[in-house]
Amino acid sequence: PLRLLSDHSTTRSNPSLISTFLGLRYPWPDGRAESKEVEVETGATEEVTEGGSELGVNGFPLETKEDGLDSPPKVSSRKKKKRPEESDSRYDRYKLRNGREVFEEKAYLVGVECKGSKGDTFGIEESLEELAQLADTAGLLVVGSTYQKLASPNLRTYIGSGKVAEIKSAVHALNVETVIFDDELSAGQLRNLEKVFGGDVRVCDRTALILDIFNQRAATHEAALQVSLAQMEYQLLRLTKIWAHLERQAGGKVKGMGEKQIEVDKRILRTQIGELRKELESVRKHRKQYRYRRLSVPVPVVSLVGYTNAGKSTLLNHLTGAEVLAEDQLFATLDPTTRRVQMKNGNEFLLTDTVGFIQKLPTMLVAAFRATLEEISESSLLVHVVDISHPLAQQQMDAVDKVLQELYVASIPKLVVWNKVDKTDDPQRVKTQAEKQGVICISAINGDGLEQFCNAIQTKLKDSLVPVEAFVPYDKGMLLNTIHQVGMVEETYFSTISLFVVDPCKK
Numbered sequence: 416p417l418r419l420l421s422d423h424s425t426t427r428s429n430p431s432l433i434s435t436f437l438g439l440r441y442p443w444p445d446g447r448a449e450s451k452e453v454e455v456e457t458g459a460t461e462e463v464t465e466g467g468s469e470l471g472v473n474g475f476p477l478e479t480k481e482d483g484l485d486s487p488p489k490v491s492s493r494k495k496k497k498r499p500e501e502s503d504s505r506y507d508r509y510k511l512r513n514g515r516e517v518f519e520e521k522a523y524l525v526g527v528e529c530k531g532s533k534g535d536t537f538g539i540e541e542s543l544e545e546l547a548q549l550a551d552t553a554g555l556l557v558v559g560s561t562y563q564k565l566a567s568p569n570l571r572t573y574i575g576s577g578k579v580a581e582i583k584s585a586v587h588a589l590n591v592e593t594v595i596f597d598d599e600l601s602a603g604q605l606r607n608l609e610k611v612f613g614g615d616v617r618v619c620d621r622t623a624l625i626l627d628i629f630n631q632r633a634a635t636h637e638a639a640l641q642v643s644l645a646q647m648e649y650q651l652l653r654l655t656k657i658w659a660h661l662e663r664q665a666g667g668k669v670k671g672m673g674e675k676q677i678e679v680d681k682r683i684l685r686t687q688i689g690e691l692r693k694e695l696e697s698v699r700k701h702r703k704q705y706r707y708r709r710l711s712v713p714v715p716v717v718s719l720v721g722y723t724n725a726g727k728s729t730l731l732n733h734l735t736g737a738e739v740l741a742e743d744q745l746f747a748t749l750d751p752t753t754r755r756v757q758m759k760n761g762n763e764f765l766l767t768d769t770v771g772f773i774q775k776l777p778t779m780l781v782a783a784f785r786a787t788l789e790e791i792s793e794s795s796l797l798v799h800v801v802d803i804s805h806p807l808a809q810q811q812m813d814a815v816d817k818v819l820q821e822l823y824v825a826s827i828p829k830l831v832v833w834n835k836v837d838k839t840d841d842p843q844r845v846k847t848q849a850e851k852q853g854v855i856c857i858s859a860i861n862g863d864g865l866e867q868f869c870n871a872i873q874t875k876l877k878d879s880l881v882p883v884e885a886f887v888p889y890d891k892g893m894l895l896n897t898i899h900q901v902g903m904v905e906e907t908y909f910s911t912i913s914l915f916v917v918d919p920c921k922k
């Protein structure tokens with residue numbers, strides 16, 4: 416029977432999270448996923464052909480072959496071959512990442528720049544650099560990378576045949592275990608590339624890598640459920656394509672074979688997705704109640720949004736003394752944290768730290784985290800934290816604005832803040848530029864500009880306030896405290912009313 420999703424823990428018997436998740440992309444054993452057995456309706460059991468034996472010149476598969484690159488998966492009960500040097504050296508490559516032990520696989524990165532793509536977005540080299548950071552966060556060791564400029568991606572292998580051959584030799588020379596593509600690949604492309612590279616080489620895409628990081632980072636039950644849901648949806652999409660392919664291969668002769676398997680697998684996945692959704696719903700209900708209780712005290716909520724690693728958590732920690740994990744790695748924060756900020760003048764607001772965004776953020780991840788991101792949609796103000804010391808600050812800002820639009824929160828008032836000004840070459844020049852543009856410049860790490868930041872928040876919040884004239888009796892004087900906390904008092908008049916008490920007996 417098909418094993419669909421593993422739990423979230425990584426142990427030595429389940430060495431790599433990348434392998435754990437990616438192994439599940441394929442509903443058949445490929446000789447690597449030792450514990451996965453697949454029953455195919457025909458009951459056929461064949462030996463998996465090594466990638467090399469099907470290859471033509473340059474190691475690229477022969478295009479003329481009938482079953483070519485898109486041939487169906489063959490089922491095998493073959494166990495993984497153990498390399499002689501494996502047993503000892505592999506143990507040295509277990510590294511502690513995000514509090515968990517992860518097998519440090521060797522990774523090779525591949526990108527494609529489509530000719531004619533806009534020049535104001537991430538360039539291919541920068542995008543690959545970011546992919547390397549993602550790979551590092553996931554616990555992989557990047558040993559090389561390459562890219563290709565194409566008019567449009569190759570439908571079968573994403574990159575051209577010459578490039579595939581070049582990567583194949585690099586992969587074997589460097590003993591690479593995982594090849595990561597910078598864009599989302601189709602099930603067919605993933606399968607074809609794995610076949611070409613052969614051996615134990617895995618192929619994965621940016622989306623799978625990000626999902627895997629989220630899987631490793633998920634600290635709360637809700638985050639773990641959301642990531643599992645996104646992973647299953649990613650899998651469901653590929654599963655359909657994979658088995659639909661069996662149908663085509665059968666050419667109608669064994670009608671229903673692929674269809675039956677698709678149905679079985681889809682049903683299992685859909686049942687699991689349904690169960691996950693139910694569980695998520697109950698977790699969310701609980702969180703919602705908590706949020707409504709919080710909202711009953713009408714303190715304005717300000718949400719920190721921004722590109723991953725911009726310094727959102729550092730800012731929250733500095734302003735509120737919170738101890739949210741802030742580190743020089745991508746996606747340090749997945750769950751929202753809210754803390755109260757007390758300003759010098761007595762005013763208060765709630766500050767929420769949220770998950771960071773990234774370019775090419777998988778849509779299923781945005782969808783899965785939509786509920787967590789509700790915190791953003793219920794805010795009075797969004798603070799867009801930008802790492803101004805980053806060479807691609809503008810592109811990062813654009814990527815964030817794009818996600819905000821996807822979340823339908825672009826209409827909420829926004830305050831842009833340039834962070835990490837201390838890290839720039841010329842902080843004074845940056846500050847002058849910020850002033851010209853009406854942007855606040857801060858350094859969350861040393862507290863520079865934070866007072867100005869709080870004042871700017873207050874001014875922005877004022878714009879969203881409704882003017883109210885209130886008469887507060889002296890015996891309800893306690894209310895004044897609350898009014899000062901939740902609103903901005905423009906003027907106060909104290910009036911004394913003389914009461915004439917008439918003694919009825921003297922009348």
Ligand SMILES: Nc1nc2c(ncn2[C@@H]2O[C@H](COP(=O)(O)OP(=O)(O)OP(=O)(O)O)[C@@H](O)[C@H]2O)c(=O)[nH]1
Nearest residue numbers: 724725726727728729741742743746747748771859
């Ligand atoms: N030099 C400098 N470093 C900063 C500043 N603010 C944050 N950092 C560093 O930037 C890194 C990322 O900071 P975080 O606060 O974790 O960033 P984040 O936006 O919460 O990141 P995610 O949770 O991944 O979205 C950490 O190593 C911080 O120490 C700053 O003002 N100056």
Ligand SMILES: [Mg+2]
Nearest residue numbers: 727728747748
């Ligand atoms: Mg953070």
